[in-house]
Amino acid sequence: MFHNLREAKDFCAEKGISMVDFMMVDLNGRWRHLTMPVDRLTEDTLASGVGFDGSNYGFAPVESSDMVFIPDLSNAFLDEFAQVPTLAMIGDVFVIDVPDNRRFDQDPRNVALHAQEYMQKLGVADEMRIGPEFEFYVFDHVSYDVRPNLAKYCVDTKQAPWNTGEESHNLGYKMRYKEGYHMAPPMDTLSDFRSRVAMLMEKQGIQVKYHHHEVGGPGQMEIEVEFGGMLEMADKTMMTKYLIKNAAVAEGKTATFMPKPIFAEAGNGMHVHMHLFKNGKPLFYDANGYSKLSDTALYFIGGLLTHAGALCAFTNPSTNSYKRLVPGYEAPVTIGYATSNRSSVIRIPAYAKSPASKRFELRSPDGTCNPYYAYAAILMAGLDGIQKKIDPQKAGYGPYDFNLYSLSPQEQKKIRQLPKSLDAALDALEQDHGFLTVGGVFPQRLIDIWIEEKRKDAACYNQLPHPVEFDMYYDL
Secondary structure: OOOOHHHHHHHHHHHOOOEEEEEEEOOOOOEEEEEEEHHHOOHHHHHHOEEEEHHHHOOOOOOOOEEEEEEOHHHOEEOOOOOOOEEEEEEEEEEOOOOOOEEOOOOHHHHHHHHHHHHHHHOOOOEEEEEEEEEEEEEOEEEEEEEOOEEEEEEEOOOOHHHOOOOOOOOOOOOOOOOOOOOOOOOOOOHHHHHHHHHHHHHOOOOEEEEEEOOOOOOEEEEEEOOEEHHHHHHHHHHHHHHHHHHHHHOOOEEEOOOOOOOOOOOOOOOEEEEEEEOOEEOOEOOOOHHHEOHHHHHHHHHHHHOHHHHHHHHOOOOOHHHHOOOOOOOOOEEEEEEOOOOEEEEEOOOOOOOOOOOEEEOOOOOOOOHHHHHHHHHHHHHHHHHHOOOOOOOOOOOOOOOHHHOOHHHHOOOOEOOOOHHHHHHHHHHOOHHHHHHHOOOHHHHHHHHHHHHHHHHHHHHOOOHHHHHHHOOO
16 A cells, blocks of 8 residues: 555545554464554654564463564555554564564464465466355354253344244345355345445455355355465465454444355355466466466366475364365365366366466365465465375376265275364374475474364364264163
8 A cells, every 4th residue: 555654654544544553464464453553653663573472372482482573564454443543554473583673473374475486486477366265153242151961052033944934124135055156136135235244345456356155044144356466466365354244343244254164054264376477477277278377277176286284284274164165065075176066175267277277276265264374285285286296186186176075985085085173184284294395485394283172172173972872862
C-alpha cells in the first residue's frame, strides 16, 4: 500500500487514523496483534521493530525469546472493523542479535519467503502463482463445552433443514442436506452477506473471481479468488479469513473454516490451484502432454503425490481435518491425479485450456492450516518432484480418470491412501521431511516442534470420551 513512511503518515492524516496495528502470525496460523498510537510509528520502528515475547506464539525456543516485529508498509490496510480508525500491517519476525538482527527461521512468512528463494536459486521458475478456494460455514449460533463429565456442541442456522418444524415465524425455504450447491434465494439466505464480504476483500486488494452457496445445506459458502504469488496469497488467505469472521460477527453471525463442523454434510476444504512461471512465461503447458500438461507440471505432480502423506501434516493439521477426508463428500481419500475428477487428490481442470491458465489443484488442504507453511510445503514437494523427475504415471499414481469412490475395497487397497488421522499424517512427516529441510527452508526444529505440538492435539482428542461412544457402548 505504501512505499515509505511519509506516504503512510500522509494517509493517516488524511483519513483521521489514530492507531497502528501490527498483525503477527503464530505457529498455528492465527493472527495476533499489538497496537500503538500512530504518532509512535517512526523510521526507527520500521528499522528496529517492536519487541515481543516469541515464546507465547508457540515457536521453538531460541537463545532468547525476545524478538522484534518489523512491519511491512507495502501490505498495510485500513481495518474496517476497528471502532477507532486503525491502520494495520503484516510484517516479519526477527531475532535480536549482534551486530544486526536476523530473520527468525521459524517465522511463517520467512519460511514461505525462503521457499520462493529456493525455487529461484534452482532456476526452475521465478514464481509460483496460486489460487485458493475458501469454503466455510456461516451459522446463527454456536456453543460448545468440554469438561471431565460433559462434552457437547451445537450449531444452528435458520436455513438448515433441521429447522423445517420450527413453530415460531418459520417461512419455510430450508436448504436440504447436501443440496446447497449454487442454490438461489430465498433458499440461499446468505447471498448478500457473501457480496458484502467480497466487496471488503476487493477493497483490500483481494480480487474475487466469484462466490456462491456450496453443497452443505446448513450455510456452507465458497469464495474463490484470482491468482497471485505464493507469499502474497498467504497474506491474503489470512486477510480473507479475518474479513469473513469479523463480517459475520458484525452481522450477528459466526463463520468457521473447520473442515467438518456438521456430521453427514459436505466439509470445508481449501483447494489450492497452482502453476509456475519463469520470466513471465507459463511452465505447465504442453499441447501434446497428458491433459495438455508439460513434463515440468507432471514432475511437480509426482512430487506432491510422493510426499502427500507428509504434506497433510501441514495442509491438514487438525484432528477435525480427517473427518472431512472420507468417501462420499467430494473430498479426496486416494493419492492420485486425473482430469476433471473431484475424487482425486490432484484434479486438472479441463476448462483451463490456454497456456497461461493451464494448472491443477491440490484438493486435500483445509482452512485449519497455517497458509505460509502449507503453501511453502506444497512448493517444496513439487520442486522435489521436478528435481528428481518423478513421473506420476510411472510411479503408479494414475491418471485415474474414473470415480475412485466406486472402486471395490480390494481395488482401493491397491492405491495409496491419504492419512486417516492426524497421528498418521505426523508419522508420515517424521519419516519423510527431507524435501522440506533442503536449502534450509524448513528448519528441523520447526518440524520437531510442529510434530510435538500436533501430537498433543491428537492425544487430547484421542483420550476424550465422545457422546457417540455412550450411544454405542454404555449398555455393554
